[in-house]
Amino acid sequence: MIGRLNHVAIAVPDLEAAVAQYRNGLGAKVTEATDQPDHGVTVVFIELPNTKIELLYPLGENSPIRNFLEKNPSGGIHHICYEVDDILAARDKLKAEGARVLGDGEPKIGAHNKPVLFLHPKDFFGTLIELEQC
Ligand SMILES: C[C@@H](C(=O)O)C(=O)SCCNC(=O)CCNC(=O)[C@H](O)C(C)(C)COP(=O)(O)OP(=O)(O)OC[C@H]1O[C@@H](n2cnc3c(N)ncnc32)[C@H](O)[C@@H]1OP(=O)(O)O
Ligand SMILES: [Co+2]
Numbered sequence: 228m229i230g231r232l233n234h235v236a237i238a239v240p241d242l243e244a245a246v247a248q249y250r251n252g253l254g255a256k257v258t259e260a261t262d263q264p265d266h267g268v269t270v271v272f273i274e275l276p277n278t279k280i281e282l283l284y285p286l287g288e289n290s291p292i293r294n295f296l297e298k299n300p301s302g303g304i305h306h307i308c309y310e311v312d313d314i315l316a317a318r319d320k321l322k323a324e325g326a327r328v329l330g331d332g333e334p335k336i337g338a339h340n341k342p343v344l345f346l347h348p349k350d351f352f353g354t355l356i357e358l359e360q361c
Pocket of ligand 2: 234306357
Protein backbone atom coordinates (compact mmCIF):
# COMPACT_ATOMS: atom_id res chain seq x y z
CA MET A 228 0.00 0.00 0.00
CA ILE A 229 2.69 2.57 0.91
CA GLY A 230 5.05 3.84 -1.73
CA ARG A 231 7.91 6.31 -1.63
CA LEU A 232 9.24 8.09 1.44
CA ASN A 233 7.97 11.64 0.91
CA HIS A 234 9.68 13.31 3.87
CA VAL A 235 11.15 12.97 7.33
CA ALA A 236 10.09 15.82 9.63
CA ILE A 237 12.22 17.34 12.37
CA ALA A 238 10.69 19.65 14.98
CA VAL A 239 13.11 22.49 15.77
CA PRO A 240 13.16 25.13 18.52
CA ASP A 241 14.76 27.80 16.26
CA LEU A 242 13.82 27.69 12.58
CA GLU A 243 16.38 30.26 11.40
CA ALA A 244 19.21 28.44 13.17
CA ALA A 245 18.10 25.11 11.68
CA VAL A 246 17.87 26.57 8.17
CA ALA A 247 21.33 28.12 8.53
CA GLN A 248 22.81 24.84 9.73
CA TYR A 249 21.31 22.87 6.83
CA ARG A 250 22.14 25.55 4.23
CA ASN A 251 25.63 26.47 5.38
CA GLY A 252 26.77 23.46 7.38
CA LEU A 253 25.37 20.73 5.15
CA GLY A 254 25.15 22.67 1.88
CA ALA A 255 21.48 21.77 1.42
CA LYS A 256 18.90 23.27 -0.93
CA VAL A 257 16.33 24.91 1.34
CA THR A 258 12.87 26.29 0.45
CA GLU A 259 11.27 29.45 1.85
CA ALA A 260 9.39 29.08 5.14
CA THR A 261 5.62 28.75 4.73
CA ASP A 262 2.94 28.98 7.39
CA GLN A 263 0.49 26.09 7.48
CA PRO A 264 -2.27 27.50 9.70
CA ASP A 265 -4.49 24.42 9.25
CA HIS A 266 -1.67 22.33 10.73
CA GLY A 267 -0.33 24.70 13.40
CA VAL A 268 3.20 24.71 12.02
CA THR A 269 5.59 26.75 9.91
CA VAL A 270 7.55 24.51 7.54
CA VAL A 271 10.74 24.62 5.52
CA PHE A 272 11.69 21.81 3.17
CA ILE A 273 15.22 20.61 2.59
CA GLU A 274 15.27 19.12 -0.92
CA LEU A 275 17.48 16.07 -1.29
CA PRO A 276 17.92 14.08 -4.51
CA ASN A 277 15.86 11.14 -3.23
CA THR A 278 13.52 12.63 -0.59
CA LYS A 279 12.85 15.71 1.56
CA ILE A 280 13.41 16.79 5.14
CA GLU A 281 10.66 18.95 6.64
CA LEU A 282 11.71 21.37 9.39
CA LEU A 283 8.75 22.13 11.66
CA TYR A 284 8.28 25.08 13.96
CA PRO A 285 5.13 25.71 16.05
CA LEU A 286 2.53 28.17 14.73
CA GLY A 287 -0.24 29.44 17.03
CA GLU A 288 -1.30 28.52 20.55
CA ASN A 289 -2.55 25.01 19.82
CA SER A 290 0.29 23.70 17.69
CA PRO A 291 0.36 19.87 17.65
CA ILE A 292 4.15 20.00 18.01
CA ARG A 293 4.20 22.13 21.18
CA ASN A 294 4.19 19.18 23.64
CA PHE A 295 6.81 17.39 21.55
CA LEU A 296 9.18 20.37 21.72
CA GLU A 297 8.58 20.71 25.46
CA LYS A 298 9.66 17.08 25.86
CA ASN A 299 12.49 17.46 23.31
CA PRO A 300 13.75 21.03 23.79
CA SER A 301 16.68 20.63 21.38
CA GLY A 302 14.30 19.30 18.70
CA GLY A 303 13.93 15.80 17.32
CA ILE A 304 12.59 13.60 14.55
CA HIS A 305 8.82 14.14 14.68
CA HIS A 306 7.26 12.06 11.87
CA ILE A 307 7.85 10.26 8.63
CA CYS A 308 5.61 10.66 5.60
CA TYR A 309 4.83 7.82 3.20
CA GLU A 310 3.11 8.27 -0.13
CA VAL A 311 -0.10 6.38 -0.91
CA ASP A 312 -2.18 6.24 -4.09
CA ASP A 313 -5.57 6.31 -2.40
CA ILE A 314 -5.67 7.93 1.03
CA LEU A 315 -9.29 7.07 1.80
CA ALA A 316 -8.74 3.40 0.97
CA ALA A 317 -5.59 3.42 3.12
CA ARG A 318 -7.45 5.11 6.00
CA ASP A 319 -10.36 2.70 5.88
CA LYS A 320 -8.10 -0.36 5.81
CA LEU A 321 -6.02 0.92 8.74
CA LYS A 322 -9.09 1.84 10.77
CA ALA A 323 -10.63 -1.56 10.15
CA GLU A 324 -7.42 -3.11 11.51
CA GLY A 325 -7.60 -0.96 14.65
CA ALA A 326 -5.06 1.80 13.92
CA ARG A 327 -5.95 5.24 15.26
CA VAL A 328 -6.30 7.95 12.61
CA LEU A 329 -5.67 11.32 14.27
CA GLY A 330 -7.87 14.41 14.24
CA ASP A 331 -11.37 13.97 12.85
CA GLY A 332 -10.19 11.23 10.50
CA GLU A 333 -10.75 13.31 7.38
CA PRO A 334 -7.73 14.19 5.22
CA LYS A 335 -6.49 17.79 5.33
CA ILE A 336 -4.57 19.52 2.58
CA GLY A 337 -0.87 19.33 3.46
CA ALA A 338 2.20 21.39 2.66
CA HIS A 339 2.33 20.02 -0.91
CA ASN A 340 -1.35 20.85 -1.56
CA LYS A 341 -2.22 17.17 -1.40
CA PRO A 342 -4.42 15.27 1.10
CA VAL A 343 -2.68 14.07 4.26
CA LEU A 344 -3.59 12.06 7.37
CA PHE A 345 -1.70 11.16 10.54
CA LEU A 346 -1.57 7.81 12.37
CA HIS A 347 -0.98 7.50 16.11
CA PRO A 348 2.67 6.84 17.06
CA LYS A 349 1.66 4.21 19.61
CA ASP A 350 0.22 2.08 16.78
CA PHE A 351 3.47 2.29 14.77
CA PHE A 352 6.24 1.42 17.22
CA GLY A 353 6.72 4.95 18.55
CA THR A 354 6.76 6.72 15.16
CA LEU A 355 4.13 9.26 14.13
CA ILE A 356 3.18 8.50 10.51
CA GLU A 357 1.84 10.90 7.90
CA LEU A 358 0.25 9.53 4.74
CA GLU A 359 0.18 11.77 1.67
CA GLN A 360 -1.85 10.98 -1.43
CA CYS A 361 0.46 11.49 -4.41
C1 LIG B 1 2.19 20.39 7.13
C2 LIG B 1 2.08 18.88 7.21
C3 LIG B 1 2.73 18.25 5.97
O1 LIG B 1 3.84 17.71 6.00
O2 LIG B 1 2.05 18.34 4.91
C4 LIG B 1 2.70 18.35 8.51
O3 LIG B 1 3.58 17.54 8.57
S1 LIG B 1 1.98 18.98 9.93
C5 LIG B 1 2.87 18.23 11.29
C6 LIG B 1 2.20 18.53 12.61
N1 LIG B 1 0.92 17.87 12.73
C7 LIG B 1 0.73 16.76 13.47
O4 LIG B 1 1.64 16.24 14.11
C8 LIG B 1 -0.68 16.18 13.49
C9 LIG B 1 -0.80 14.87 14.18
N2 LIG B 1 -0.31 14.92 15.56
C10 LIG B 1 -1.11 14.83 16.62
O5 LIG B 1 -2.33 14.70 16.52
C11 LIG B 1 -0.45 14.93 17.98
O6 LIG B 1 0.78 15.62 17.86
C12 LIG B 1 -0.22 13.57 18.65
C13 LIG B 1 0.69 12.65 17.82
C14 LIG B 1 -1.56 12.85 18.89
C15 LIG B 1 0.46 13.81 19.98
O7 LIG B 1 -0.34 14.70 20.72
P1 LIG B 1 0.14 15.30 22.09
O8 LIG B 1 1.51 15.85 21.95
O9 LIG B 1 -0.94 16.19 22.61
O10 LIG B 1 0.12 14.02 22.98
P2 LIG B 1 1.02 13.55 24.15
O11 LIG B 1 2.15 14.49 24.43
O12 LIG B 1 0.08 13.26 25.25
O13 LIG B 1 1.60 12.22 23.55
C16 LIG B 1 0.99 10.95 23.66
C17 LIG B 1 2.10 9.92 23.56
O14 LIG B 1 2.60 9.93 22.21
C18 LIG B 1 3.98 10.27 22.21
N3 LIG B 1 4.26 11.14 21.06
C19 LIG B 1 3.73 12.36 20.85
N4 LIG B 1 4.18 12.87 19.71
C20 LIG B 1 5.02 11.94 19.18
C21 LIG B 1 5.82 11.88 18.02
N5 LIG B 1 5.82 12.89 17.16
N6 LIG B 1 6.54 10.79 17.79
C22 LIG B 1 6.53 9.74 18.66
N7 LIG B 1 5.79 9.74 19.80
C23 LIG B 1 5.06 10.83 20.05
C24 LIG B 1 4.22 10.98 23.52
O15 LIG B 1 5.55 10.87 23.93
C25 LIG B 1 3.29 10.24 24.44
O16 LIG B 1 3.88 9.03 24.83
P3 LIG B 1 3.99 8.58 26.36
O17 LIG B 1 2.56 8.53 26.81
O18 LIG B 1 4.65 7.24 26.28
O19 LIG B 1 4.79 9.64 27.02
CO1 LIG C 1 4.84 16.35 7.32
